[in-house]
Amino acid sequence: MIARWKKLGREQKGASLVELALVLLLLMLMIMGIVDLGRAFTNLMILTNASREGARYASHFPTDSAGIIEATRSAAENSGINPNDMVITITGLGATRGQPIRVTTAYDFQMFLGGLVGINAPLVLQTHTEMVVFGLD
Numbered sequence: 001m002i003a004r005w006k007k008l009g010r011e012q013k014g015a016s017l018v019e020l021a022l023v024l025l026l027l028m029l030m031i032m033g034i035v036d037l038g039r040a041f042t043n044l045m046i047l048t049n050a051s052r053e054g055a056r057y058a059s060h061f062p063t064d065s066a067g068i069i070e071a072t073r074s075a076a077e078n079s080g081i082n083p084n085d086m087v088i089t090i091t092g093l094g095a096t097r098g099q100p101i102r103v104t105t106a107y108d109f110q111m112f113l114g115g116l117v118g119i120n121a122p123l124v125l126q127t128h129t130e131m132v133v134f135g136l137d
Contacts, residue, residue, distance in 0.1 A: 054103035104128040
């Protein structure tokens with residue numbers, strides 16, 4: 001009787017190992033997805049801050065497109081995003097006092113999980129900030 005219980009326990013060990021391997025694969029995929037979402041959210045916040053700095057500069061100097069782009073790129077420096085990879089669009093360039101000016105930033109975000117699942121196309125993160133021109137400095 002005892003030998004029968006021992007034999008049954010040995011058979012269960014192999015089944016537990018197979019179950020662990022299957023569940024561990026799904027758990028690792030979930031963790032990779034969570035890490036990717038965290039990275040994407042962090043990059044979106046960096047883009048938001050960069051567009052805000054560009055719009056803030058544009059609200060003072062609405063005709064200086066090079067300065068607006070430089071202010072936007074300098075806000076994203078040392079943050080994990082290459083500022084030269086950002087696409088910066090300025091809408092309302094040359095606006096006068098009281099008119100809105102908008103700075104839009106876009107970035108192609110490459111996911112870790114995308115390569116494992118077979119989605120090689122980058123996720124396009126885009127944000128914009130609109131401010132009113134309140135002075136021509």
